[in-house]
Amino acid sequence: MTKRTESTDVVADAADTERPSRRRWLREHSELGVSALLLVLGVLVLTDAITMDVDLTQRGPVGPRTVPIVVGAGLLVIAALLAVDVLRGGRGEAEAGEDVDLSEPADWRTVLLLAGVFLGAAVLIEPLGFPVAGALLFWGAAFALGSRRFDRDPLIAAVLSVVAYAVFNNLLGVPLPGGPLMGVL
Amino acid sequence: MDALNSLLDGFGTALTPVNLLWAALGVLLGTAIGVLPGIGPAMAVALLLPVTYGLQPTGAFIMFAGIYYGAMFGGSTTSILLNTPGESAAVVAAMEGNPMAKAGRGAQALAAAAIGHFAGGMIGTTLLVALAPTVADLAVDIGAPDYFAIMVLAFIAVTSVLGSSRIRGLASLLIGLTLGLVGLDQMTGQQRLTFGSLHLADGIDVVIVAVGLFAIGEALWVAAHLRRTSGEAIPVGRPWLDGGDVKRTWKPWLRGPFIGFPFGAIPAGGAEIPTFLSYVTEKRLSKHRDEFGKGAIEGVAGPEAAASASAAGTLVSMLTLGLPTTAVAAVMLAAFQQYGIQPGPLLFEREPELVWGLIASLFVGMVLLLALNLPLAPLWAKLLRIPRPYLYAGILFFAAVGAYAVGGEAIDLVILLIIGLIGFGMRRYGLPVLPAVIGVILGPNAEQQLRRALQISDGSVTGLVNTPFSVTVYVIVALLLAWPLLRKPVAAAVRKRGQTPS
DSSP states (O other): OHHHHHHHHHHHHHHHHHHHHHHHHHHHTTTHHHHHHHHHHHHHHHHHHHHOOOSSSOOSSSOTTHHHHHHHHHHHHHHHHHHHHHHTTOOOOOOOOTTBOTTSOOOHHHHHHHHHHHHHHHHHHHHHOHHHHHHHHHHHHHHHTTOOOTTTHHHHHHHHHHHHHIIIIIISOOOOOOHHHHHHO | OHHHHHHHHHHHHHTSHHHHHHHHHHHHHHHHHHHSTTOOHHHHHHHHGGGGGTSOHHHHHHHHHHHHHHHHHHHHHHHHHHSOOSSGGGHHHHHHHHHHHHTTOHHHHHHHHHHHHHHHHHHHHHHHHHHHHHHHHHTTTOOHHHHHHHHHHHHHHHHHTSSSOHHHHHHHHHHHHHHHHOEEOTTTOOEESOTTOHHHHTOOOHHHHHHIIIIIHHHHHHHHTBOSSOOOOOOOOOOOOOHHHHHHHHHHHHHHHHHHHHHHHTTSOTTHHHHHHHHHHHHHHOSOGGGTTSOOTHHHHHHHHHHHHHHHHHHHHHHHHOOOOSHHHHHHHHHHHHTTOOOSTTHHHHOHHHHHHHHHHHHHHHHHHHHHHHHHHHHHHGGGGSOHHHHHHHHHHHHHHHHHHHHSOTHHHHHHHHHHHHHHHHHHTTOOSHHHHHHHHHHHHHHHHHHHHHHHTTTOGGGGSOSHHHHHHHHHHHHHHHHHHHHHHHHHHHHHHHHSOO
């Protein structure tokens, strides 16, 4: 009995030390995910090219399949080369920038919030019109990025959105949906 | 003096009130964008692509060129006062300009940079006037195989000259080519990668790809790593130079452009290499070599002149061959496509008003920029105080406007976000964005030229290399590809020769 618990303890210990090291390995080699995505993309492009039915539509020696097949095959080769490079210790350098601080871990909350706000605007632009949806987009994005001036932020958002609407819709002739608000004004 | 006459006609176009307005708007926007962190000229032009739906091409390109040049001017302001280069072209300016500003000579550094940009832009644009029609004349007979060769050159150069990893550059290019495949095949109408979606059958618009990769990708990437404490700009007075400074700077101003211009014309990464080369040259030639690193004015003047001249060189390749050598040129090429205009040797014949109006407006823009930047530099520096949440929220906002303007469909915003997330991932894992953009813009065109060339030769591959022009281009491509293999032996041979003299 005692021996057994001991052994399971040992196993558990081993798992404990193994898991973080495996997780660390995965984190250090997360770029393999890029390789996997390229692989999937390559398979997708190749499948699409091969299942394409070209018979009479094909004109000339190079049909609509040739380039996709070359691109798809290229994606597979690059996926493999990238995987080899990463396993050998090669790393893509994260892009630096003036406002970019790479010493801190990535702030995923902000990114997800921004993506959510953007999707929200995409959904709202047709029912509410551009001035309202655009203002919500600006305010929401500024909020997600940490601005908490509830007096100033919505005002700036509203002015920017209405001005942009007027410039694009009336001045430049790029039609944007006015929505119910512009119907009232 | 055919070119001179055309140029005079161009001034007639550029000096109309409306076009002057677009030039002024372009240089104002460009300067602001150059000063502002996080937003570069490529992103700015991408965000402004929707104006091509409502604006005459001449006005639009005058504005885009103003943005390109203006961003060069503005970029050096941030470099000097904040030590954070607004553009990659301005990295070198920070090396000498910022120490100068710290030592209380910020005004002189700004003046040396602004006049350097003016000199570079003027000399570069003059070279453009002299060279572009000749190149266009020489290239006027080029056909499908030649166009295909140029595009192959663009693909290879953008993946193997730029960036630190060829594999990652190629991965990016292939992603771009894949995005370019989506939609109906232009020659047979065959659906490709549409998965039965009617929306995708129209293809993914270049505007959406450019805005997604440049604007949304960048905004999300910065949001994930937003620096919470931003540096303080060094306060500075009105830029001026005294006699001693002018004595030290006039030669660098004149030398810089001749380093910058040729590098802009070839696909070698725009202004980064020539600004650095100019810096090294000035350091070697300077009588004040000990001051370098501590604020030598020559190290600001030369590289800045080189930077602006490289922008003119970029325009030579783009206008005469349709070959984009920088991200801005790539996005401007997308704008040409929006108008259904094919840049290339025939552009000078078919659209003389557009081309020469654009070139003349560069001279006008230079004068405007000098007038704006010399007295107003301290004012521009105030732009740095804009709260970051507003800046990046604004980028997302205008990206949404641009994508929606493409087709008036909300689904485009979703596609934009997806491409933006791809751009985010690319930045995280060091995949350069430019090859993808070039792939989307040139890919479909390259495929058409390839198929046309092979149709003419009836499927024989020799149809791709049957002109002297295309052979020359492929030799350059081969040299680019072989360079990493050749570099070591060449360097070793050079070293050997150096070690065993006499």
